[in-house]
Amino acid sequence: MLSKNQIKLITSLKQKKYRQQHGLFVVEGVKTIRELLQSNLELHSIYTTETFNIDAKSEFLISEVELKKISFLKTPNRALSIFKIPKSKSIDKTQLIVALDDVRDPGNLGTIIRLCDWFGIKDLVCSKETVDCFNPKVIQATMGSITRVNICYVDLIEFLSDSELTSFGAFMDGNSIYKIKIPSEGVLVMGNEANGISKEVESLVKKKISIPRFGELQETESLNVATATAILLSEFRRSSC
Amino acid sequence: MLSKNQIKLITSLKQKKYRQQHGLFVVEGVKTIRELLQSNLELHSIYTTETFNIDAKSEFLISEVELKKISFLKTPNRALSIFKIPKSKSIDKTQLIVALDDVRDPGNLGTIIRLCDWFGIKDLVCSKETVDCFNPKVIQATMGSITRVNICYVDLIEFLSDSELTSFGAFMDGNSIYKIKIPSEGVLVMGNEANGISKEVESLVKKKISIPRFGELQETESLNVATATAILLSEFRRSSC
Numbered sequence: 001m002l003s004k005n006q007i008k009l010i011t012s013l014k015q016k017k018y019r020q021q022h023g024l025f026v027v028e029g030v031k032t033i034r035e036l037l038q039s040n041l042e043l044h045s046i047y048t049t050e051t052f053n054i055d056a057k058s059e060f061l062i063s064e065v066e067l068k069k070i071s072f073l074k075t076p077n078r079a080l081s082i083f084k085i086p087k088s089k090s091i092d093k094t095q096l097i098v099a100l101d102d103v104r105d106p107g108n109l110g111t112i113i114r115l116c117d118w119f120g121i122k123d124l125v126c127s128k129e130t131v132d133c134f135n136p137k138v139i140q141a142t143m144g145s146i147t148r149v150n151i152c153y154v155d156l157i158e159f160l161s162d163s164e165l166t167s168f169g170a171f172m173d174g175n176s177i178y179k180i181k182i183p184s185e186g187v188l189v190m191g192n193e194a195n196g197i198s199k200e201v202e203s204l205v206k207k208k209i210s211i212p213r214f215g216e217l218q219e220t221e222s223l224n225v226a227t228a229t230a231i232l233l234s235e236f237r238r239s240s241c
Numbered sequence: 242m243l244s245k246n247q248i249k250l251i252t253s254l255k256q257k258k259y260r261q262q263h264g265l266f267v268v269e270g271v272k273t274i275r276e277l278l279q280s281n282l283e284l285h286s287i288y289t290t291e292t293f294n295i296d297a298k299s300e301f302l303i304s305e306v307e308l309k310k311i312s313f314l315k316t317p318n319r320a321l322s323i324f325k326i327p328k329s330k331s332i333d334k335t336q337l338i339v340a341l342d343d344v345r346d347p348g349n350l351g352t353i354i355r356l357c358d359w360f361g362i363k364d365l366v367c368s369k370e371t372v373d374c375f376n377p378k379v380i381q382a383t384m385g386s387i388t389r390v391n392i393c394y395v396d397l398i399e400f401l402s403d404s405e406l407t408s409f410g411a412f413m414d415g416n417s418i419y420k421i422k423i424p425s426e427g428v429l430v431m432g433n434e435a436n437g438i439s440k441e442v443e444s445l446v447k448k449k450i451s452i453p454r455f456g457e458l459q460e461t462e463s464l465n466v467a468t469a470t471a472i473l474l475s476e477f478r479r480s481s482c
Contacts, residue, residue: 050405107348111465111468113469114464114465115464115468118452118454118455118456118464119454119455119456119457120454120455120456120457135320143462144462148456172411176482178478178479178482179482211359211475212263212478212482213360214359214360215358215359215360215361215389215479216361221384221385222350223355223356223359223471224355226468227352227355227356227467227468227471228471230464230468230469230471230472231471231472231475234452234475234476236420236471237453237455239421241417241419241420241453
């Protein structure tokens with residue numbers, strides 16, 4: 001049986017304020033929970049319809065009706081767990097880093113975290129306005145990659161001012177990525193879904209790059225920030241192959 | 242005022258069966274509707290809280306409450322319209338074509354249509370199991386690109402058997418796209434979100450390609466089909482630059 005306090009805690013973790021206050025976040029679905037249990041993340045508690053065979057203090061067997069009550073998903077997937085938010089590690093400033101300037105959509109951030117994991121990017125730097133990576137929708141979209149990418153929320157202006165790496169920013173009018181020489185390290189800056197990279201961050205970007213558009217009509221507005229990140233990360237990595 | 246019949250028609254168009262029966266589909270949001278009004282698509286009717294200044298026979302001014310009632314969105318965006326489903330055009334078999342084998346997620350199909358538009362792919366060929374491109378969630382994700390890409394639902398086995406173009410299929414164990422020579426025309430085959438390309442289609446694919454994974458742990462399961470399509474289309478296009 002779920003206690004009132006447990007329900008209250010879980011429900012509160014939908015909000016960033018309470019995630020930060022408690023230092024906890026929610027992960028749902030048996031597969032992702034299993035993956036996280038094998039990572040360095042510290043488990044707080046697990047509410048499940050089938051046992052995971054972990055210590056009895058942390059595990060609470062509940063009914064499907066109870067799970068439906070606490071789940072953030074339309075179709076709950078057998079278990080909901082709470083993990084402790086890990087401390088950010090220090091950033092390795094000698095490698096390729098991805099920096100996000102005010103990315104707001106949880107699905108986009110989740111996809112970008114998964115891309116960083118695929119392309120071996122260790123550090124993802126986010127402006128303070130970027131959506132919280134422990135937002136349940138982000139966690140759902142990362143498919144476990146959240147455990148393998150170090151995500152830091154920083155003052156992006158300060159970070160870029162201090163960085164010795166060349167910064168590359170994705171713009172509509174930048175130089176074609178097929179024509180410029182791309183190094184294997186640097187900071188790749190991606191902007192907000194609607195407004196792109198902000199003026200202040202733009203002034204700190206050393207090289208403006210762009211993915212050429214091939215449609216005859218030239219009417220497609222822009223690529224989605226996650227698909228653009230996919231293409232640009234691939235370009236950085238192909239340069240080191 | 243909305244009539245019962247109008248409400249019934251609009252609501253029915255959420256389902257593929259009725260879209261096909263009526264030959265109609267729903268588009269929401271002022272911006273996308275404006276874009277579609279300027280395309281070759283034929284308008285059936287528009288239900289809006291602000292006039293579009295089009296002929297009175299097709300336009301119905303309604304209240305926000307009424308819009309909320311008929312909208313497929315959580316947050317309706319001032320107008321809902323119905324357009325006629327266009328006839329598929331014949332496929333140009335001398336250029337780069339994208340073929341989808343059972344892609345099920347509407348968001349993924351929408352993103353892939355937008356990518357085709359960006360990269361100047363005129364023809365998108367879908368297996369009959371692929372999600373319907375006139376599904377409201379697909380339309381929402383395409384951002385108007387649906388008017389610029391010719392989408393055909395075909396028997397993919399037959400299509401690939403008849404095709405004279407070299408077919409490239411995305412697999413986990415294919416040849417690195419950074420190392421093989423990619424031509425500027427061909428058929429790029431992308432598979433289902435969970436199962437990839439089916440065995441039957443695989444047997445017809447001439448070249449298996451793959452996006453190398455760079456993470457040290459090699460644990461990221463796979464790239465999302467839309468982000469993988471983004472990277473592969475970029476590779477095809479860079480080869481013609």
